[in-house]
Amino acid sequence: MIIVIKPNTSREGIDQVIAEVAKLGYDPRPIFGTEQTVVAAIGDERIHHTLESLNVLPQVQEVLRVQKRYKLVSREFHPEDTIIDVDGIKVGGPHFTVMAGPCSVESEEQLLSTARAVKAAGATILRGGAYKPRTSPYEFQGLGKEGLRLLQVAKKETGLKIVTEVLSERDVEHVAASADILQIGARNAQNFQLLIEAAQSGKPILLKRGMSQKIEEWLLSAEYVLAHGNPNVMLCERGIRTFETFTRNTLDLSAVAVAKAESHLPVIVDPSQGCGKASLVAALCRGSVAMNADGLIIEVHPHPAEAMSDGAQQVDFKAFEKLMADLPPFLKLTGKGM
Ligand code: PEP
Numbered sequence: 558m559i560i561v562i563k564p565n566t567s568r569e570g571i572d573q574v575i576a577e578v579a580k581l582g583y584d585p586r587p588i589f590g591t592e593q594t595v596v597a598a599i600g601d602e603r604i605h606h607t608l609e610s611l612n613v614l615p616q617v618q619e620v621l622r623v624q625k626r627y628k629l630v631s632r633e634f635h636p637e638d639t640i641i642d643v644d645g646i647k648v649g650g651p652h653f654t655v656m657a658g659p660c661s662v663e664s665e666e667q668l669l670s671t672a673r674a675v676k677a678a679g680a681t682i683l684r685g686g687a688y689k690p691r692t693s694p695y696e697f698q699g700l701g702k703e704g705l706r707l708l709q710v711a712k713k714e715t716g717l718k719i720v721t722e723v724l725s726e727r728d729v730e731h732v733a734a735s736a737d738i739l740q741i742g743a744r745n746a747q748n749f750q751l752l753i754e755a756a757q758s759g760k761p762i763l764l765k766r767g768m769s770q771k772i773e774e775w776l777l778s779a780e781y782v783l784a785h786g787n788p789n790v791m792l793c794e795r796g797i798r799t800f801e802t803f804t805r806n807t808l809d810l811s812a813v814a815v816a817k818a819e820s821h822l823p824v825i826v827d828p829s830q831g832c833g834k835a836s837l838v839a840a841l842c843r844g845s846v847a848m849n850a851d852g853l854i855i856e857v858h859p860h861p862a863e864a865m866s867d868g869a870q871q872v873d874f875k876a877f878e879k880l881m882a883d884l885p886p887f888l889k890l891t892g893k894g895m
């Protein structure tokens with residue numbers, strides 16, 4: 558870190574800063590300028606005490622970070638793309654992976670018909686929420702354990718792998734027993750205790766970006782999972798809150814480019830939560846592919862108008878088939894294949 562000392566600080570004031578830097582575990586190297594002095598603090602900022610506390614000293618103008626706050630998720634640390642093996646389905650690197658299915662698991666008929674349709678159109682992973690994080694306590698909360706059972710039935714019949722959300726630490730063990738990928742939702746993106754529990758399940762994690770989460774914070778959430786021994790994290794951009802209300806969220810495709818550059822982890826886009834409108838999903842899928850995303854997670858429902866959650870943004874089977882058929886030319890641009 559670099560501590561910038563205010564102009565006209567006495568030698569005594571500078572020495573006090575040097576002494577504090579040493580006390581906090583860094584090697585202080587002062588650089589005396591004609592107008593101002595800076596103290597370079599040599600040491601790993603991620604391991605030692607943060608020097609940001611030195612801002613409290615009246616002679617300190619600014620404390621500047623040199624290193625990034627995340628390490629394990631960074632491309633500097635791990636230059637090659639991470640490829641995650643989801644029980645035989647590869648995610649990341651040259652692979653493009655489509656996860657699709659209803660927002661919520663509602664019934665056997667709904668889930669099985671959707672599983673068959675998305676598989677026929679090229680998806681390899683089935684999504685479906687058994688535990689739903691709803692804004693209102695009066696809205697459908699998901700079928701819980703029965704939903705997990707139905708996901709297993711669909712997996713058994715179709716061979717699709719399962720991604721489903723885990724809402725609380727309490728549920729990690731039994732959700733992990735039914736899921737191939739644990740989804741951490743936007744509302745839990747900074748529930749660090751849940752991230753740790755989910756990491757320790759050993760299952761691959763699909764980590765949604767929080768709805769008001771900065772990219773750095775999102776990467777730090779992923780860092781929690783890696784720091785707790787689980788390298789298999791997929792970052793999922795699902796739109797953020799902005800001033801715009803025409804769409805439910807603003808899908809942040811620049812975050813896809815940033816995440817791909819900053820991190821080696823696969824980046825998945827959720828255009829459904831991203832825009833909230835079924836009519837916009839296909840275009841956002843094409844855009845995401847062109848942005849070099851590693852996959853998509855798309856909400857598909859047999860009768861979106863009757864859906865128990867997120868009806869406005871779910872595409873029907875025909876629309877899903879069409880949007881999938883439109884992807885290959887865009888995939889060709891990126892060199893990825895399904
Ligand atoms: C969902 O996938 O249905 C969902 C609730 O996602 P998010 O956490 O991104 O809102």
Ligand code: MN
Nearest residue numbers: 660830856867
């Ligand atoms: Mn949804």
